[in-house]
Amino acid sequence: MVRAIVEEDRKLALEALALDPMIDDLEVARKILEEYLTTFAPYLAFKLH
Amino acid sequence: MSSQTKITVIGAGSAVFGPPTIAGILKNPNLRGVELFLHDINAQGLEKIHALAEKLNTNFSAEARIRSSTNREEALDGADFVILSIAVDREECWKLDREIALKYGINHYAENGGPGSFAHTARNLSVIMPILRDMEKYCPNAWLLNFTNPVPKICTAAARYTKIKTIGICHQIQFGYFILAGLFAEELGLKIPKDFNFRWNDQSIALFRLMSKKARERFFIRAFGLNHFTWMLSVTERETGKDLYPEIRERVPKIRKTLPSFEPLTMEVFEVFGLLPVPGDCHLCEYLPYTHNIHRKTWERYDIQMYDFEWAKRGRERMWEEIERAIQGEIPLSRFEELETERGEFIIAGILRNLNAYEEAVNIANSAYIPNLPEGAIVEVPALLGSEGPVGLGGGKLPEPIAELCRRQILITELMVRAIVEEDRKLALEALAWGRETPRAHRRTVPKANPYYGAHGTGYRRRG
Numbered sequence: 001m002v003r004a005i006v007e008e009d010r011k012l013a014l015e016a017l018a019l020d021p022m023i024d025d026l027e028v029a030r031k032i033l034e035e036y037l038t039t040f041a042p043y044l045a046f047k048l049h
Numbered sequence: 050m051s052s053q054t055k056i057t058v059i060g061a062g063s064a065v066f067g068p069p070t071i072a073g074i075l076k077n078p079n080l081r082g083v084e085l086f087l088h089d090i091n092a093q094g095l096e097k098i099h100a101l102a103e104k105l106n107t108n109f110s111a112e113a114r115i116r117s118s119t120n121r122e123e124a125l126d127g128a129d130f131v132i133l134s135i136a137v138d139r140e141e142c143w144k145l146d147r148e149i150a151l152k153y154g155i156n157h158y159a160e161n162g163g164p165g166s167f168a169h170t171a172r173n174l175s176v177i178m179p180i181l182r183d184m185e186k187y188c189p190n191a192w193l194l195n196f197t198n199p200v201p202k203i204c205t206a207a208a209r210y211t212k213i214k215t216i217g218i219c220h221q222i223q224f225g226y227f228i229l230a231g232l233f234a235e236e237l238g239l240k241i242p243k244d245f246n247f248r249w250n251d252q253s254i255a256l257f258r259l260m261s262k263k264a265r266e267r268f269f270i271r272a273f274g275l276n277h278f279t280w281m282l283s284v285t286e287r288e289t290g291k292d293l294y295p296e297i298r299e300r301v302p303k304i305r306k307t308l309p310s311f312e313p314l315t316m317e318v319f320e321v322f323g324l325l326p327v328p329g330d331c332h333l334c335e336y337l338p339y340t341h342n343i344h345r346k347t348w349e350r351y352d353i354q355m356y357d358f359e360w361a362k363r364g365r366e367r368m369w370e371e372i373e374r375a376i377q378g379e380i381p382l383s384r385f386e387e388l389e390t391e392r393g394e395f396i397i398a399g400i401l402r403n404l405n406a407y408e409e410a411v412n413i414a415n416s417a418y419i420p421n422l423p424e425g426a427i428v429e430v431p432a433l434l435g436s437e438g439p440v441g442l443g444g445g446k447l448p449e450p451i452a453e454l455c456r457r458q459i460l461i462t463e464l465m466v467r468a469i470v471e472e473d474r475k476l477a478l479e480a481l482a483w484g485r486e487t488p489r490a491h492r493r494t495v496p497k498a499n500p501y502y503g504a505h506g507t508g509y510r511r512r513g
C-alpha cells in the first residue's frame with residue numbers, strides 16, 4: 001500500500017486491496033479505490049496513475 | 050525391489066479411474082511384465098475391471114501378471130508402487146459440503162478449498178490414514194502416487210504423519226493450456242463459439258480437450274505454486290522459445306471484451322496479480338475470496354460452473370456399460386487405449402527405469418523450488434523423475450502477493466490436517482477462520498464445525 005501511494009502506482013494499490021482480508025469482491029476493490037481517490041483528490045499529494 | 054515390480058492400484062474398481070490408469074500402465078513399454086495388483090472394497094466393480102485388465106494385457110502384449118483382491122494386506126504386501134484414488138460417497142457428500150456452507154452464506158465449490166475442503170479432507174483421511182499405516186507395515190519402501198483430492202492436504206498428512214514416500218499427481222495443467230488456447234485461438238486455427246465458457250457437458254469438454262491439445266502442441270508452460278493453484282511463471286512457444294507474456298498482456302484486456310464469458314475470474318486475477326493462473330475458474334475460485342458472497346452474487350457474476358453430479362453419474366454409467374461390452378468382446382479395446390491418463394505410468398516408469406523424464410507437475414515437499422514458500426510445504430512444481438524419485442525444478446520466487454495467497458493456503462492445509470489427524474477441534478476452528486479471512490467469519494465458523502463433524506459417518510463405500 002505504501003509503495004502504491006509513494007510510487008503513485010494504481011495497480012499496486014488494487015493488488016493491496018485485493019489481498020485485504022475484508023475484501024471479498026474484486027469489483028468492490030476497484031470501486032472503493034476509485035471513490036477514495038476521487039473523493040480525496042484535493043488532499044492527495046500523490047496521483048495514482 | 051523384488052525381481053518383478055509390483056504396482057498396486059487402490060480404488061481400482063472405479064469406472065472413471067480404473068480403465069485409463071490400467072490401460073496407461075499396460076500400454077507403457079517401460080512397464081512390460083509388471084505385477085499389477087488391483088484392489089477395491091467394491092468387489093463387483095473390481096471383478097469387472099480385472100476382466101478388462103486381462104483383455105488389455107493380452108491386447109497390448111504387456112505380459113503383466115494381473116491380480117486382484119478386496120483384501121488390502123494382500124494388495125499392499127511387497128508393493129513397489131501404490132496408486133491411490135479413493136472416495137467416500139463422493140458426490141452425495143460433496144453436495145452436502147456445499148449445501149451446509151450455503152446455509153451460512155458461503156457459496157463455494159467445496160471440493161479442495163474453503164470450509165467444504167475440511168469435511169472432504171476429514172472424510173478421506175479417515176480412510177487413507179489406515180491405508181498409509183498398512184503401507185508402513187506391508188510395503189514401507191513403496192512409492193505412493195496419490196490422486197485423491199484434496200491432493201495437497203492428503204500429501205501433507207502423508208508427509209507429516211507417516212514415513213511413506215509420496216508424490217501427489219493431478220493433470221490440472223491441461224486447463225492452463227486451455228486458457229492459452231482461448232487467448233491464441235486464431236493462431237491455433239480454433240473457432241470458439243460466442244459466449245463460450247467451460248461447462249460440465251460432453252460438447253464443452255470435447256472442445257476443451259481439443260483446445261488444450263492444440264495449445265500444448267504449440268506452447269510450453271512452466272507453472273509453480275500449489276495444486277489447483279499454480280501460476281505460469283513462463284509461457285513460451287515450443288519451437289522458437291519466444292516469451293509469450295508480452296502478447297498475453299495485450300490479449301487479456303481484449304478477450305475480456307470480445308469473449309467475456311471465457312474464464313472471467315482467471316482473466317481478472319491476471320490483471321490484478323500479473324501472472325496467469327493455471328487451474329481455470331472452477332478450481333481457482335476455491336482459494337480466493339472473490340466468488341462466494343451470496344449477497345453480491347459474485348458466484349453468478351463469474352458464472353462459476355459447479356461440477357455437474359448428474360453428468361458425472363451418466364458418464365459413469367455409460368463407462369460401466371462399455372466395460373461390460375468390451376469384456377464380452379462386443380466393442381474394440383481401442384476405446385480404452387485412447388482414454389486420457391493422469392500420467393501415473395510415466396512417473397512409475399521414470400523412477401523404475403531411471404529415465405530422468407520431465408514431468409510438468411508433481412506435488413512434493415518444497416525444497417527451495419519456490420524460495421518464498423515454506424520449506425517442506427507440499428507444492429506443485431515440474432520435476433525430473435529418476436531412480437531417486439522426483440527431483441523438483443526450481444522456478445525462482447513467485448511474485449510476493451501471489452506467494453502470500455499460496456502461504457495462506459499452506460497454513461490452512463497444515464492446520465486442517467493437524468486438526469484432523471490429532472483430533473483437535475480448536476485447530477479445526479482456527480483453520481476455518483483463516484479460510485474466510487474476514488473478522489466476521491470467525492463467528493460464523495462456530496456453528497459450522499458441528500454439522501460437518503456430525504453429518505456423515507466415515508464409511509468406505511467406493512462410488513464410481
